[in-house]
Amino acid sequence: MKERESGECGGGKSETPPVLWAGRLAEKPEAEAFAFQSSIAVDRRFALEDIRGSRAHAAMLGKQGIISAAAAAALDAELAAIAGELESGTLAIGGSAEDIHSFIEGILTARLGDTGRMVHAGRSRNDQVAVDFRLYLKRVVPELRGELAETMAVLLDQAEKHAASVMPGYTHLQRAQPVTLGHHLAAWCAGLDRDRGRFGDALTRLDWCPLGAGALAGSGLPLDRETVARELGFAGPALNSMDAVADRDFTLELAAACAVTMTHLSRFCEDVILWASEEFGFINLAESWSTGSSIMPQKKNPDFAELIRGKSGRTAGNMVSLLTMLKGLPYAYDKDLQEDKEALFDSLDTVRSCLRMFRGMMGSALFNTERMAAACTGGFLEATDAADYLVRRGLPFRKAHEAVALVVRDCVEAGQRTIGERTLEQLKARSELFEADVYQALVPAACAAARNLPGGPAPEEVRRQIEELRKRLTLP
Numbered sequence: 001m002k003e004r005e006s007g008e009c010g011g012g013k014s015e016t017p018p019v020l021w022a023g024r025l026a027e028k029p030e031a032e033a034f035a036f037q038s039s040i041a042v043d044r045r046f047a048l049e050d051i052r053g054s055r056a057h058a059a060m061l062g063k064q065g066i067i068s069a070a071a072a073a074a075l076d077a078e079l080a081a082i083a084g085e086l087e088s089g090t091l092a093i094g095g096s097a098e099d100i101h102s103f104i105e106g107i108l109t110a111r112l113g114d115t116g117r118m119v120h121a122g123r124s125r126n127d128q129v130a131v132d133f134r135l136y137l138k139r140v141v142p143e144l145r146g147e148l149a150e151t152m153a154v155l156l157d158q159a160e161k162h163a164a165s166v167m168p169g170y171t172h173l174q175r176a177q178p179v180t181l182g183h184h185l186a187a188w189c190a191g192l193d194r195d196r197g198r199f200g201d202a203l204t205r206l207d208w209c210p211l212g213a214g215a216l217a218g219s220g221l222p223l224d225r226e227t228v229a230r231e232l233g234f235a236g237p238a239l240n241s242m243d244a245v246a247d248r249d250f251t252l253e254l255a256a257a258c259a260v261t262m263t264h265l266s267r268f269c270e271d272v273i274l275w276a277s278e279e280f281g282f283i284n285l286a287e288s289w290s291t292g293s294s295i296m297p298q299k300k301n302p303d304f305a306e307l308i309r310g311k312s313g314r315t316a317g318n319m320v321s322l323l324t325m326l327k328g329l330p331y332a333y334d335k336d337l338q339e340d341k342e343a344l345f346d347s348l349d350t351v352r353s354c355l356r357m358f359r360g361m362m363g364s365a366l367f368n369t370e371r372m373a374a375a376c377t378g379g380f381l382e383a384t385d386a387a388d389y390l391v392r393r394g395l396p397f398r399k400a401h402e403a404v405a406l407v408v409r410d411c412v413e414a415g416q417r418t419i420g421e422r423t424l425e426q427l428k429a430r431s432e433l434f435e436a437d438v439y440q441a442l443v444p445a446a447c448a449a450a451r452n453l454p455g456g457p458a459p460e461e462v463r464r465q466i467e468e469l470r471k472r473l474t475l476p
């Protein structure tokens, strides 16, 4: 998933390489046309999975007596050698092949002659690409879930440090009620925890092996689909051969999981960008996680957060691309399906790099806790707690709401910024139930601490949420 190579295939040359289907078509496409339909620039990414699939298929062909044991052994040894050469870099993937499948088969044939020509018995590139893609995802999606877990771990450390740091909670971007920074960061993590679940769910549904489906209709050769599926680590063979080559639900599910994750990151980044502004002043991003301006000498910009927010768009776009590409396709395989990989790879790459950048930025950020606490004063964030105070003393909530609303109006008229600035006498003018202990109850930290229900912002409850989220990280 790290590699983001672009193939060297493309226009320029007038000669096109030999293709697997040259026997039927006397005339080759021109170079530009050939490059247009080629996919090696994209599918070279799962070269090693293609080889794994071929080794399992070849071994099965041997066991089933479809090819000789000697041919199966020769294929296996050569495929292993090719994998080794690709990994060590002694063999480069030629950009001029049509796709990774023909590239590998071409090398096998060049090296083994007719034995190389045996590997494709009972197989089509349609089931081959489907198995390669699934094997690749079975490798990289768990890595992505690991990136999610690591990102959560970084945020949870910050949340723990700030379990008791009081800050304003917002609705409509207006100060609403005092919460704690730990509560806010744990809220982000609850979303990332669901993202981890979404990727995991998609993995369980894609865990079926298409090999043996052939082009669409299976094979009359005595293939052993069960063994191949097990050998490759799948739960079993795909149920229906047409579905096996036509289905791309897994790309939709993963693209959706990517888009949701990026939507989360985008919203978190929006918070960070606001917090980094002079107006909020809640967060101080590390200098190494900020950028400057070419003209304004004073600038320290939250570019990383902005770029993550910006990149959420492409993951939403990739999901729409896939849905649109799929919606009109007749069963079973159509070449349109080749478009699936570029879209999903881009989404997976985007999520991966954004998670890494986001946690670097957040792990090194410092929070201005004094400024956050000060922002809880002025704006009457304690108003709900004042109403709750009256409810505890027996006033129906709607009456308590009205009494406190009138107190707030009194404050605004008197130019006061908190309910606590009113004298007890003034408060009693709005409700007889106010007593001297109300002042203590309306201090921002006390308001947050009083909200200690499960899920609430009280420090000890935030610590419990952090512990629960950390426990989930250890689950598969």
Ligand code: ARG
Pocket: 039, 043, 099, 125, 126, 129, 333, 335, 337, 338, 339
């Ligand atoms: N590159 C193709 C893809 O990604 C591989 C399958 C090609 N099959 C075919 N019949 N042309 O879907």
